[in-house]
Amino acid sequence: MAKADRLAHTDIRRAELEAEYLALLTTALETCAAGRWGLFGHRPDKQSIAKVAPLIDELEDLAAAIDKMRGQLDLAPFTLHGEFIAARGLASPSAVGEPKQAKAWLERLAALAAD
Numbered sequence: 692m693a694k695a696d697r698l699a700h701t702d703i704r705r706a707e708l709e710a711e712y713l714a715l716l717t718t719a720l721e722t723c724a725a726g727r728w729g730l731f732g733h734r735p736d737k738q739s740i741a742k743v744a745p746l747i748d749e750l751e752d753l754a755a756a757i758d759k760m761r762g763q764l765d766l767a768p769f770t771l772h773g774e775f776i777a778a779r780g781l782a783s784p785s786a787v788g789e790p791k792q793a794k795a796w797l798e799r800l801a802a803l804a805a806d
Contacts, residue, residue, distance in 0.1 A: 698764060705760040709769070712753040716775065717800060719746055723793035731789045732779045750775070 754772035
């Protein structure tokens with residue numbers, strides 16, 4: 692019974708961390724959608740990178756903790772973080788800007804929440 696209790700506690704904590712991750716990412720996406728560049732790393736300047744680095748580090752830490760818990764619970768990996776990180780980086784000149792990319796991500800997250 693103790694193991695079942697530990698697993699139940701781990702699952703509750705995992706859900707809390709996933710909600711925290713989602714809230715942090717959503718806030719950052721809303722800020723970006725409002726016109727503040729840097730979240731997706733389209734501009735390689737040091738100032739933009741430095742501004743967003745603490746947020747990216749916090750998301751990385753949360754995702755690592757979530758994945759560890761998901762492993763303990765024998766659940767599928769937390770793919771949202773990997774998809775977000777894959778969406779970051781230099782973009783071609785014809786790519787949409789970061790605010791539009793953030794809006795698309797917000798729509799995607801809203802659709803996921805609706806499911």
